[in-house]
Amino acid sequence: xxxxxKSKISFINSLKLKKYRIxxxxxxxxxxxxxxxxxxxxxxxxxxxxxxxxxxxxxxDLEKFQDLVFEAKPEEMKKISSFVTPSxxxxxxxxxxxxxxxxxxxxxxxxxxxxxxxxxxxTIIRICDWFGIKNLICSLNSADLYSPKTLQAxxxxxxxxxxxxxxxxxxxxxxxxxxxxxxxxxxxxxxxIYKSSLPKAGFIIMxxxxxxxxxxxxxxxxxxxxxxxxxELDIHAESLNVSVASAIICSEFRxxx
Amino acid sequence: xxxxxKSKISFINSLKLKKYRIxxxxxxxxxxxxxxxxxxxxxxxxxxxxxxxxxxxxxxDLEKFQDLVFEAKPEEMKKISSFVTPSxxxxxxxxxxxxxxxxxxxxxxxxxxxxxxxxxxxTIIRICDWFGIKNLICSLNSADLYSPKTLQAxxxxxxxxxxxxxxxxxxxxxxxxxxxxxxxxxxxxxxxIYKSSLPKAGFIIMxxxxxxxxxxxxxxxxxxxxxxxxxELDIHAESLNVSVASAIICSEFRxxx
Numbered sequence: 317x318x319x320x321x322k323s324k325i326s327f328i329n330s331l332k333l334k335k336y337r338i339x340x341x342x343x344x345x346x347x348x349x350x351x352x353x354x355x356x357x358x359x360x361x362x363x364x365x366x367x368x369x370x371x372x373x374x375x376x377d378l379e380k381f382q383d384l385v386f387e388a389k390p391e392e393m394k395k396i397s398s399f400v401t402p403s404x405x406x407x408x409x410x411x412x413x414x415x416x417x418x419x420x421x422x423x424x425x426x427x428x429x430x431x432x433x434x435x436x437x438x439t440i441i442r443i444c445d446w447f448g449i450k451n452l453i454c455s456l457n458s459a460d461l462y463s464p465k466t467l468q469a470x471x472x473x474x475x476x477x478x479x480x481x482x483x484x485x486x487x488x489x490x491x492x493x494x495x496x497x498x499x500x501x502x503x504x505x506x507x508x509i510y511k512s513s514l515p516k517a518g519f520i521i522m523x524x525x526x527x528x529x530x531x532x533x534x535x536x537x538x539x540x541x542x543x544x545x546x547x548e549l550d551i552h553a554e555s556l557n558v559s560v561a562s563a564i565i566c567s568e569f570r571x572x573x
Numbered sequence: 574x575x576x577x578x579k580s581k582i583s584f585i586n587s588l589k590l591k592k593y594r595i596x597x598x599x600x601x602x603x604x605x606x607x608x609x610x611x612x613x614x615x616x617x618x619x620x621x622x623x624x625x626x627x628x629x630x631x632x633x634d635l636e637k638f639q640d641l642v643f644e645a646k647p648e649e650m651k652k653i654s655s656f657v658t659p660s661x662x663x664x665x666x667x668x669x670x671x672x673x674x675x676x677x678x679x680x681x682x683x684x685x686x687x688x689x690x691x692x693x694x695x696t697i698i699r700i701c702d703w704f705g706i707k708n709l710i711c712s713l714n715s716a717d718l719y720s721p722k723t724l725q726a727x728x729x730x731x732x733x734x735x736x737x738x739x740x741x742x743x744x745x746x747x748x749x750x751x752x753x754x755x756x757x758x759x760x761x762x763x764x765x766i767y768k769s770s771l772p773k774a775g776f777i778i779m780x781x782x783x784x785x786x787x788x789x790x791x792x793x794x795x796x797x798x799x800x801x802x803x804x805e806l807d808i809h810a811e812s813l814n815v816s817v818a819s820a821i822i823c824s825e826f827r828x829x830x
Contacts, residue, residue: 435692439814446813448803471812476804510828546705546827547733555728556703557696560820563813567821568828570803571767 320365320386328365328396328408334460337411343462346398346406353472355381359409366405367393374405398464411462414480417451417487419494424517424569427453427484429533430524431558434459438469439559440522445473447566452479453487484521488536491519498538501529502561506540514569522562541565577622577643585622585653585665591717594668600719603655603663610729612638616666623662624650631662655721668719671737674708674744676751681774681826684710684741686790687781688815691716695726696816697779702730704823709736710744741778745793748776755795758786759818763799771826779819798822 330336331344342362345354348370355361355377364378364385371378371387378385393402419425426449431437437459444452459466461479488499501521502509521537523529529537543556543564556564587593588601599619602611605627612618612634621635621642628635628644635642650659676682683706688694694716701709716723718736727734745756758778759766778794780786786794800813800821813821 439817442814443817445804446802448805469814471814543824545703546830547702548705556820557699557726557728557816559814560696560700560817563817563820564824567800567824571825573803 317368317371317385317387320388320392324363324365324386325392325396328363328406331408332398332464334463337460337462341411342408343411343467344398344406344408344464345467346464347403347468348405350467350472351405351407352377353475354407354409357475359412359475361407361409363408364405365393365396365407370404399468415478417453417478417480417490419491420517421495421497422517423451424449424566425451425453425491425519426562426566427455427487427519427521428458428558429455429484429521429529430527431455431458431522432525433558434463434465435469436525436557436559437461438466438471438474440562441466441470441477441479442473443559443563443566444477445470447570449566450478452477453484454479454481455484456481484533485536488519488533499536500539500541500565501534501537502542502565503529503534503537503540504542506542508544509541509565509568510544512539512541514572516569516573518569520565520569522558522565525558574625574628574642574644577645577649581620581622581643582645582649582653585620585663588665589655589721591720594717594719598668599665600668600724601655601663601665601721602724603721604660604725605662607724607729608662608664609634610732611664611666614732616669616732618664618666620665621662622650622653622664627661656725672735674710674735674737674747676748677774678752678754679774680708681706681823682708682710682748682776683819683823684712684744684776684778685715685815686712686741686778686786687784688712688715688779689782690815691720691722692726693782693814693816694718695723695728695731697819698723698727698734698736699730700816700820700823701734702727704827706823707735709734710741711736711738712741713738741790742793745776745790756793757796757798757822758791758794759799759822760786760791760794760797761799763797765801766798766822766825767801769796769798769825771829773826773830775826777822777826779815779822782815 337343365388497518499519521529594600622645754775756776
């Protein structure tokens with residue numbers, strides 16, 4: 317088995333930074349579960365780097381990637397890993413082109429307005445996958461889909477959800493031009509989500525962790541919603557995590573399907 | 574203003590480890606928002622360590638803690654911080670005694686069976702706070718409430734939710750002896766949660782991130798529930814994050830209140 321070279325190690329390491337991922341149009345997935353999903357996908361694999369144990373155990377699955385497979389010693393895996401506990405395999409993958417969304421009457425869409433935390437973004441992609449939301453729109457200044465923390469939190473769901481980075485206002489115009497459906501968002505002065513009659517399809521905006529939905533998008537929302545708190549205490553529960561709020565909203569839109 | 578000493582810095586650092594937190598019965602909260610909530614709470618504060626800017630800005634609120642307040646330079650804050658981006662204040666706090674739960678007919682209880690990730694635990698405490706669940710039971714081998722990542726993810730909600738570490742089976746026996754309510758858990762062969770008629774009160778068990786609910790507890794569940802996936806793809810969404818699943822379940826129990 318070919319050993320991973322020093323120059324490959326430093327190349328893999330460079331991909332920890334967004335600017336090099338963009339320049340090379342490559343990203344890194346790490347961990348047995350996610351690598352195994354990527355190997356089964358249509359994505360273009362550029363390199364696989366694993367521990368001797370991993371490579372031996374997965375010999376059969378790796379056969380068709382033969383020239384791309386390299387062995388790494390534990391200390392080398394530690395160098396290239398993005399995590400505190402390095403896993404025993406990682407793969408370099410070509411970024412697929414993101415697909416423009418063709419808005420349809422029967423679909424539900426989710427948009428994230430300046431989500432900052434990669435863990436939240438990844439968790440929300442996993443939520444989209446679960447609730448059959450095929451397209452996720454992120455504002456241009458949102459967290460990076462290809463950061464290791466985002467990919468990790470998706471648990472592979474990024475392979476099944478089309479994530480695009482775009483101007484959300486422009487996407488809403490396209491959505492309005494192509495469907496007869498409404499735009500929803502959560503606001504403190506919105507209607508109790510549990511008492512609202514929600515449609516099967518539409519466009520939901522979730523706001524930034526700290527400051528919520530931007531004013532220019534708020535003006536484009538047809539129906540403001542609100543998740544009520546059930547805390548009885550005087551000192552109120554202040555807010556829900558944005559991924560938790562996304563889950564509750566998606567659940568409410570889907571529960572009557 | 575008194576400067577933080579080297580010995581205090583190394584003492585604060587020791588509290589990053591669970592064994593020293595338990596030995597000293599102390600924990601550390603970090604960040605302006607959470608420290609400000611702790612200062613307003615009934616907790617016993619042992620030390621406050623902040624940047625000159627923080628101490629100046631919060632002079633009035635800190636007056637009654639005078640002897641406990643120390644100034645730290647940026648490089649000292651960096652040393653004692655548990656986070657990549659150090660905040661400008663942290664406080665050492667006495668661990669409060671956890672209160673035994675007196676199970677009541679009208680309350681909803683949540684139990685976590687071997688939750689491993691501190692971020693998940695903290696997010697679930699925040700969910701309990703939001704949904705008015707006053708008591709959270711963690712199995713003895715669950716993630717630590719007082720780890721910096723857990724506290725951070727609670728966003729202060731740990732001040733409002735009573736978290737106990739206990740044998741869940743024994744707690745269920747107490748719950749059954751003191752209420753006429755049922756025990757719920759999520760399982761792949763459970764009833765669709767959206768079609769189930771859920772009561773206002775009860776005892777909900779959430780399982781470990783990887784292996785779900787332990788067999789001995791499964792045997793004590795009165796009603797098995799299931800959160801259905803709406804993914805249309807052949808390759809299924811595999812699972813929901815445990816904190817996301819907890820949020821959806823709590824939302825379903827509360828939505829008809």
